Amino acid sequence: MNTTKNSQLIKQEAFRIGFDFCGISKADFLEEEAPLLEQWLKNGMHGNMHYMENYFDKRLDPRKLVDGAKSVVSLLLNYYTDKKQEDEAAPKISIYAFGKDYHFVIKEKLKALLHFIHENVGEVNGRVFVDSAPVLDRAWAKKSGMGWIGKNTNLINPKSGSYFFIAELILDLELKPDARMQDYCGTCSRCIDACPTDAIVKPYIVDGSKCISYFTIELKEEIPSEMKGKFENWAFGCDICQDVCPWNRFSKPHHEKDFEPKKEILQMKESEWKELTEDLFKKRFKDSALKRAGFKGLKRNIDFND
Numbered sequence: 001m002n003t004t005k006n007s008q009l010i011k012q013e014a015f016r017i018g019f020d021f022c023g024i025s026k027a028d029f030l031e032e033e034a035p036l037l038e039q040w041l042k043n044g045m046h047g048n049m050h051y052m053e054n055y056f057d058k059r060l061d062p063r064k065l066v067d068g069a070k071s072v073v074s075l076l077l078n079y080y081t082d083k084k085q086e087d088e089a090a091p092k093i094s095i096y097a098f099g100k101d102y103h104f105v106i107k108e109k110l111k112a113l114l115h116f117i118h119e120n121v122g123e124v125n126g127r128v129f130v131d132s133a134p135v136l137d138r139a140w141a142k143k144s145g146m147g148w149i150g151k152n153t154n155l156i157n158p159k160s161g162s163y164f165f166i167a168e169l170i171l172d173l174e175l176k177p178d179a180r181m182q183d184y185c186g187t188c189s190r191c192i193d194a195c196p197t198d199a200i201v202k203p204y205i206v207d208g209s210k211c212i213s214y215f216t217i218e219l220k221e222e223i224p225s226e227m228k229g230k231f232e233n234w235a236f237g238c239d240i241c242q243d244v245c246p247w248n249r250f251s252k253p254h255h256e257k258d259f260e261p262k263k264e265i266l267q268m269k270e271s272e273w274k275e276l277t278e279d280l281f282k283k284r285f286k287d288s289a290l291k292r293a294g295f296k297g298l299k300r301n302i303d304f305n306d
Contacts, residue, residue: 006121007176013116014075017109018256020164021076021157023144023178027062027069027170033139034060040205047209049218055134065135066127068172074137074144075113076155077106080163080251083261089270091302094213094237095163097289098261104287105258106130106167114169126171137166145178151203152191152241158184161248184247191241196230200241212238216301217293223304235273235301236293262288273302 007024014022037059046052058064062072079096096102110128117124129135138155142148147157154162158181185203192200199210208214212234215223232240242248264284281295290298 003174003176006173009120010073010113010117010175013120014073014113017112017116018077019075019109019113020078020160021146023074023141023146024175025072025074025140025143025145026177027066027072030060030136030139033136037136043207045205045207045209047214047219048221049208049214059134059136062135062140062170065129065133066125066170066172068125069170071171071173071175071177072140072144073113073169073171073175074141074146075110075167075169076141076146076157076164077102077109077167077256078160078164078252078254079256079259080161080248081253081259081261083266085265086267087269089233090268091235091270091273091305092233092238093235093265093290094239095261096165097236098265099256099259100287101289101291102165102259103130103132103289105256106165107132110167110169117169117171117173121173124171124173126169126173128167128169130165130167135168135170137168140168141166143177143180145181148181148183148185149204150191150245150247151185151189152195152200152245153204153206154242154245156184156245156247158247159250161251162242162245163248163251188246190244190246194240194244196232196240197227212240217297220297223300228304231301231305233305235298235305236290276302 011022041053063069081095081098107130114126114128138149141155147155150156156162197210197212199207201207212231216234216236278295285291
């Protein structure tokens with residue numbers, strides 16, 4: 001079996017399908033991440049995201065997700081856009097939610113890649129993952145040499161910054177692993193200094209339970225009153241720690257038609273957001289990532305910023 005040839009074949013097809021980067025790592029236990037994840041959970045930094053406590057072993061060992069797994073193929077898909085919401089006073093939403101929900105878009109591409117592997121390499125047992133199972137995607141992307149984990153815990157690629165979705169194929173196929181990349185954050189602390197809720201408690205550690213994205217997407221209860229006035233008008237997600245990162249000056253607009261920002265979202269005025277009805281929410285955001293917060297959650301976030 002030619003591991004180098006198969007690796008090149010898979011990467012070429014990944015780029016043809018539209019992925020921006022593709023890297024490969026050996027499917028084994030994440031020794032470096034295990035104690036960090038354990039401590040993070042022990043410190044309650046996952047807040048009410050109790051699902052993070054589940055499947056601890058599977059999060060750290062892909063062989064528990066796919067029998068006989070030998071390789072993890074990590075893929076990055078750029079979602080950066082320089083387009084902005086037109087009304088500067090409108091509640092802010094993360095740019096990844098400007099277009100179609102990424103889960104649908106990426107899963108389709110992953111399935112096409114897995115089909116290609118079956119057709120061109122042979123009988124391979126594998127699974128596709130995009131936020132859908134206990135996989136530490138940033139850890140695998142780092143291991144496969146596509147970037148380093150920055151102080152804001154985002155994966156940073158030196159050529160293209162950090163506005164990427166990460167996905168994986170876990171395969172029982174032996175492939176040639178890529179070399180890891182060194183960390184180029186240096187002494188920079190812009191992301192730490194800019195976070196309005198002090199969620200980046202120290203370099204490389206984010207307290208998820210203090211993050212604006214957590215409050216506006218994951219938290220289903222009331223937002224704690226001590227956070228009042230700290231959200232800088234973010235109503236769904238938050239891009240602050242990415243916006244201030246110097247490496248994102250290399251970000252280039254994506255080429256994915258499904259991520260094209262929807263005019264009806266960019267053109268929404270502050271008053272339209274505040275007067276949003278459930279019917280309009282369902283109609284306007286039916287295939288949007290904003291559905292994750294739900295109508296009540298989004299209304300709660302908008303009202304909290306008043």
